[in-house]
Amino acid sequence: xxxxxxxxxxxxxxxxxxxxxxxxxxxxxxxxxxxxxxxxxxxxxxxxxxxxxxxxxxxxxxxxxxxxxxxxxxxxxxxxxxxxxxxxxxxxxxxxxxxxxxxxxxxxxxxxxxxxxxxxxxxxxxxxxxxxxxxxxxxxxxxxxxxxxxxxxxxxxxxxxxxxxxxxxxxxxxxxxxxxxxxxxxxxxxxxxxxxxxxxxxxxxxxxxxxxxxxxxxxxxxxxxxxxxxxxxxxxxxxxxxxxxxxxxxxxxxxxxxxxxxxxxxxxxxxxxxxxxxxxxxxxxxxxxxxxxxxxxxxxxxxxxxxxxxxxxxxxxxxxxxxxxxxxxxxxxxxxxxxxxxxxxxxxxxxxxxxxxxxxxxxxxxxxxxxxxxxxxxxxxxx
Numbered sequence: 368x369x370x371x372x373x374x375x376x377x378x379x380x381x382x383x384x385x386x387x388x389x390x391x392x393x394x395x396x397x398x399x400x401x402x403x404x405x406x407x408x409x410x411x412x413x414x415x416x417x418x419x420x421x422x423x424x425x426x427x428x429x430x431x432x433x434x435x436x437x438x439x440x441x442x443x444x445x446x447x448x449x450x451x452x453x454x455x456x457x458x459x460x461x462x463x464x465x466x467x468x469x470x471x472x473x474x475x476x477x478x479x480x481x482x483x484x485x486x487x488x489x490x491x492x493x494x495x496x497x498x499x500x501x502x503x504x505x506x507x508x509x510x511x512x513x514x515x516x517x518x519x520x521x522x523x524x525x526x527x528x529x530x531x532x533x534x535x536x537x538x539x540x541x542x543x544x545x546x547x548x549x550x551x552x553x554x555x556x557x558x559x560x561x562x563x564x565x566x567x568x569x570x571x572x573x574x575x576x577x578x579x580x581x582x583x584x585x586x587x588x589x590x591x592x593x594x595x596x597x598x599x600x601x602x603x604x605x606x607x608x609x610x611x612x613x614x615x616x617x618x619x620x621x622x623x624x625x626x627x628x629x630x631x632x633x634x635x636x637x638x639x640x641x642x643x644x645x646x647x648x649x650x651x652x653x654x655x656x657x658x659x660x661x662x663x664x665x666x667x668x669x670x671x672x673x674x675x676x677x678x679x680x681x682x683x684x685x686x687x688x689x690x691x692x693x694x695x696x697x698x699x700x701x702x703x704x705x706x707x708x709x710x711x712x713x714x715x716x717x718x719x720x721x722x723x724x725x726x727x728x729x730x731x732x733x734x735x736x737x738x739x740x741x742x743x744x745x746x747x748x749x750x
Contacts, residue, residue, distance in 0.1 A: 368719045369399045370709075373428060374406040376454070377442040378591020379673075381409035382696035382701060384439035386465075389702040391420040396710060397717050401425050401434055410694035415665065424578045432457035436719075439705055440466035443476060460484035463721065465705065467491050467504070470733045471635030472663060474747040475593065486721070487734040490704065491634075494730045501707035502727065506550045508699035511598065511657060512689035513554030513630070517543075520626045520687075521562065524674075526671035538586030540565050544620050545596045546573040546641045546666060547586075551659060555628050556584045567620055569641075571605050573632075574635045587620055589613045610639060622649040627656045629666035635743060637664035642669045652680035662687040 368392065372385045383406050387395070398420040414424045425431045427452065432438065435458070443466055444454035455476075461484055470491035471475040475653040480487050490504040516529060521528060524541065531538040545552045550569035559566045560583045567585040568579045577587045589612055605613070621627055621642060627639050627650075635684045638660035647656065647669060658670035661701060667723060669678055670685040677683070690697040704725050712728060714720045723740075724727050 369401060369434050369436045370421075371431050371432055371438050372400070372402045372406050372477035373402045373440060373454075375441050376445055376447055376449075379688055379691060380442050381414060381691045382441045382698045383407040383410045383694075384698075384702065384705060385410055386410075386699050387416040387420040387422075388699070389706045390422045392518055393709060394421040394704060396713060398709070399423075399524070401427055401431055403431050403488060407698070410430070410698040411666070412695075412698070429457060433459060433460065435462055435465045437465065437709075438720065440464065441701060442466065443468050443473060444480075455483055455485060458483070458485050463488065465708065468733055470486045470739075470741060470744040471747065473509055474739075474744050476749055477739050477741070477744050481737055481739050484737050486736070487710070488728070488731050488733070489741075490617040490687040490701075490708075490731070492707070493704075494727060495684060496726065499727045502704050502711065503735055504701055505671050507704055508632075508690040508697060509550035510554045510702065511693045511697045513556075514558050514597045515689045515693050516628050516657050517549070517558040517562065517632075517658060519684055519686065519692075522655050523655045523684065525653045526625060527563075528559065532733075541625040542623065543567070543628065544569070544587075544617075545625040545628045545630065546570075546617075547632075547692065548572070548586075549581050549630060549632075551552055551630040552628075553582060554579060555630070556582050559626075561582065562650050564626075565576060565729075567624075569613070569617055569620070571609065579654040581706065587616065589616055605639065614641070614643065618646055621646045622651075624650070626640065627654070627655070629660065630659045631666050632660050632663060635747070637668050640668050642667040647681050648679045650679070650681050653682075655682045655684065657686070659686075659689065661685040678704040 402417045402422045404426045452477050463486045464490045528541045530540040543559045543564045543566045545568045548568050556566050566584045568584045571678050574610050579586045658665050658667040660666045661672040670683050672685050675684045
């Protein structure tokens, strides 16, 4: 079974799917591994490290894809301008692609893979169950994103975070508001608290209140009878009535904050608007907003994907790929997620087995044997 790791071609993507450490562990499990030349360089991993781990470093990307039984990527397949070909044209028929496909946002790409006979497992579809914790790449990358978000906003803010009592007077702590208490939001909360900020957190799921408080945050609670969490533990799309009630409550907290970090995503849906233009207008000059959801529409009404802009004297950061800004550790964590998934697919004799009866594989496989088998993706294609 040959695993291939190509260099990521999405602009701004610095991560790599496998690190040398994980390569050596997978080779011991019986896999053969081919890595494209300089695939890990932006993440701090050089070709000699891969070779020392037992991988074969390949210069020709067409040869790499042509050999692969399993292609391991971070980003979805794109058009390779250098070769003037789509990556989906390079993957051989019957091969398995494992990546962040986000098929609920890009259903046509899933259809294209089906037409070309490429099987696809999407890392964003890994179910949030105990058995799959080691494979939960969404969580591993969100952890990195939450940490980096705080550092980026702290760098833009013209104030320090902690309370400081000096001979020159007292400096009051910065106030941080975090929208969304998922993995990224909780990591942002923990990081901001360690830096000394006062942190308030808003989330549509009342169940996360205790987690927020255990990390030293104050929970901004919107009273509701709605169930706002799906069976997989992800936030569901809230009703317009709830969102309106939330905006009214949030307005006061946002406009008094030094920093607002938004992390709210709903699988397959446009990100909800949580910070309106009116809120930004009423924030203090010098405040900072970081919108972590710009890849899927954005939580801030006036953020711009991939840009840091200043509007109404407020700095708005629209960085869509925060984990890529911490590529070494992000790659290490993602590689371990892939390792756990690949080892899960080995049977007792050590043979690779794509078992659709497995709850993990059954829920995360998007395309199999020329068909889109993921129900929600199929529903989008039929509409």
